[in-house]
Amino acid sequence: MNMKTSAFSFRGLGALTWLETKIFLREPLGVIGSVFVPVFVFLAIGRTFGGRMTGAEQGQRGLVGPDLAVFAALLISISAVLSLVTIIAIYREGGILKRLRATPLRPLTILTAHVLVKLLFTAVTVTLMTLLGKRYLPVDIPIPWVAFTAATLVSTLSILSLGFVLASVAPTARFAQPIGTIVLYPMIGISGLFMPISQMSAPLRVVARLMPASYAVSLMRGAWHGDSWLSHGTDLAALAIIFALSTAVAVRVFRWE
Amino acid sequence: MSLSARPRVIEVAGLSKHYGSTRAVQDVSLHVFQGEIFGLIGPNGAGKTTTMECIEGLRVPDTGSVSVLGLDPFTDVVPLLQRIGVQLQEAQLQKRITVAEAIGLWSSLYRTSIDGRQLLEQLGIAAKSGARFMTLSGGQKQRLFIALALINDPEVVFLDELTTGLDPQARRAIWDLVRGIRDRGKTVFLTTHLMEEAERLCDRVAIIDHGRVVDVDSPAALVARHCPERTIVITTTDDRAADLLGRVRGVESSVREGAHVILRAPSVEVMTGLIGCLAQERIEVTDFRTIVPTLEEVFLKLTGHSVRQ
Numbered sequence: 001m002n003m004k005t006s007a008f009s010f011r012g013l014g015a016l017t018w019l020e021t022k023i024f025l026r027e028p029l030g031v032i033g034s035v036f037v038p039v040f041v042f043l044a045i046g047r048t049f050g051g052r053m054t055g056a057e058q059g060q061r062g063l064v065g066p067d068l069a070v071f072a073a074l075l076i077s078i079s080a081v082l083s084l085v086t087i088i089a090i091y092r093e094g095g096i097l098k099r100l101r102a103t104p105l106r107p108l109t110i111l112t113a114h115v116l117v118k119l120l121f122t123a124v125t126v127t128l129m130t131l132l133g134k135r136y137l138p139v140d141i142p143i144p145w146v147a148f149t150a151a152t153l154v155s156t157l158s159i160l161s162l163g164f165v166l167a168s169v170a171p172t173a174r175f176a177q178p179i180g181t182i183v184l185y186p187m188i189g190i191s192g193l194f195m196p197i198s199q200m201s202a203p204l205r206v207v208a209r210l211m212p213a214s215y216a217v218s219l220m221r222g223a224w225h226g227d228s229w230l231s232h233g234t235d236l237a238a239l240a241i242i243f244a245l246s247t248a249v250a251v252r253v254f255r256w257e
Numbered sequence: 258m259s260l261s262a263r264p265r266v267i268e269v270a271g272l273s274k275h276y277g278s279t280r281a282v283q284d285v286s287l288h289v290f291q292g293e294i295f296g297l298i299g300p301n302g303a304g305k306t307t308t309m310e311c312i313e314g315l316r317v318p319d320t321g322s323v324s325v326l327g328l329d330p331f332t333d334v335v336p337l338l339q340r341i342g343v344q345l346q347e348a349q350l351q352k353r354i355t356v357a358e359a360i361g362l363w364s365s366l367y368r369t370s371i372d373g374r375q376l377l378e379q380l381g382i383a384a385k386s387g388a389r390f391m392t393l394s395g396g397q398k399q400r401l402f403i404a405l406a407l408i409n410d411p412e413v414v415f416l417d418e419l420t421t422g423l424d425p426q427a428r429r430a431i432w433d434l435v436r437g438i439r440d441r442g443k444t445v446f447l448t449t450h451l452m453e454e455a456e457r458l459c460d461r462v463a464i465i466d467h468g469r470v471v472d473v474d475s476p477a478a479l480v481a482r483h484c485p486e487r488t489i490v491i492t493t494t495d496d497r498a499a500d501l502l503g504r505v506r507g508v509e510s511s512v513r514e515g516a517h518v519i520l521r522a523p524s525v526e527v528m529t530g531l532i533g534c535l536a537q538e539r540i541e542v543t544d545f546r547t548i549v550p551t552l553e554e555v556f557l558k559l560t561g562h563s564v565r566q
């Protein structure tokens with residue numbers, strides 16, 4: 001076996017992903033925090049402030065309206081990333097990463113398993129949110145939840161790659177969470193959800209354009225409105241570029257212990 | 258087959274590794290023969306773990322070459338990891354993974370694996386199969402890690418401070434297990450700061466201090482080479498004993514202390530003369546003991562400081 005095939009060997013990916021899924025489910029707080037709380041908050045905000053929406057009102061801007069779903073999805077995505085950053089930091093600090101690395105599992109396999117677990121729970125949460133939203137919120141419009149969930153997953157993947165860079169620089173688990181919070185949550189503020197990016201000051205606009213959230217919001221909005229994927233080619237390309245660049249950086253700076 | 262006629266499964270030449278300005282390992286060269294228990298011994302911080310992790314391919318050395326089973330640990334890491342077993346110092350597993358799940362995952366990663374259930378029984382933790390990692394005691398975790406190091410029936414097993422934190426009874430059980438590994442034809446490479454462990458378990462040891470190998474040989478040969486002096490304690494009521502034995506060739510000093518005569522000699526060659534004297538002079542003896550220096554004393558002599566510091 002040569003280096004090339006060994007570097008891309010995913011032996012054990014299925015077993016590890018399944019195991020990490022089971023382990024995640026064993027931590028009640030984690031499941032409640034990442035699945036039930038976002039869905040509940042979404043429903044509560046929607047019921048409290050939502051009012052009845054009709055197709056004609058969909059163009060409205062503001063927190064309460066169709067963007068609520070995008071906002072909630074972005075929060076779910078970011079909380080998944082934060083959770084991953086924390087898990088990686090804990091695994092590194094505890095020597096778990098190192099122990100796994102001393103097996104035929106390749107580093108990429110270990111990280112991919114964690115990404116898959118996070119994507120799985122993000123998909124479950126977003127699906128629950130849209131389906132329950134449709135059932136319990138006074139919304140008359142058809143919700144394209146498959147496209148919306150897919151858009152959320154693509155966005156999550158791009159933000160996750162940024163998370164890996166954070167996970168690499170965070171020295172301990174205790175730092176990982178605050179660093180992640182400081183970098184990731186303000187990103188929502190300049191994502192275009194609350195204020196159109198074109199109306200921001202020039203420096204802020206540049207930062208917004210460099211961060212995945214702006215493209216994620218545009219893509220998720222489009223998916224919610226039933227736009228075709230092709231019309232969001234720029235968003236997809238930007239998210240892919242951010243993913244590629246951050247992954248390349250993360251691979252270089254990632255520390256296993 | 259004598260040891261030196263066996264193939265060398267590990268060869269290290271000129272290995273050096275530094276962290277910042279600290280030189281953890283300096284110019285270490287050693288080799289390990291197939292089927293032996295080889296120990297890297299020295300105090301904490303001597304460079305044992307760094308040396309071992311360079312050999313396992315977990316760390317990249319600054320200079321030097323390493324070969325394990327004919328493979329380079331850095332370019333052939335995946336095929337090598339299939340054939341070796343590794344137990345790391347201070348490793349952890351996922352808090353909520355169960356013992357059986359860990360064994361199952363590890364089994365799935367290797368091309369060959371032995372019966373996990375039987376292995377757990379052998380290690381005395383079969384009853385803990387369903388227990389989560391976080392609920393295990395230190396000794397149980399250690400046994401699980403040893404099980405994980407053996408699950409793929411490896412040709413070479415690396416054990417880093419394997420009995421740290423274990424009580425004496427558990428320690429002896431683990432020693433028996435390690436001897437069992439060797440008796441099945443495997444090679445064991447271990448580190449320890451416990452000289453008793455090295456003495457009882459290892460066929461050969463390398464004494465390492467401040468990142469350098471000071472000497473390599475079997476524990477008995479190291480003691481004979483560096484600490485040949487012996488203390489002999491003879492229990493007798495014969496009043497002539499201290500005087501007569503003190504005149505035997507090679508005896509340095511002879512002192513009576515209560516029921517015992519304590520003799521000091523610079524080498525073991527004195528023994529025959531002593532026994533001859535006892536027989537010739539018809540000295541009635543109820544006990545005859547020689548106190549052999551330990552690796553601990555060898556270490557002190559070679560490095561000028563105790564291994565415990």
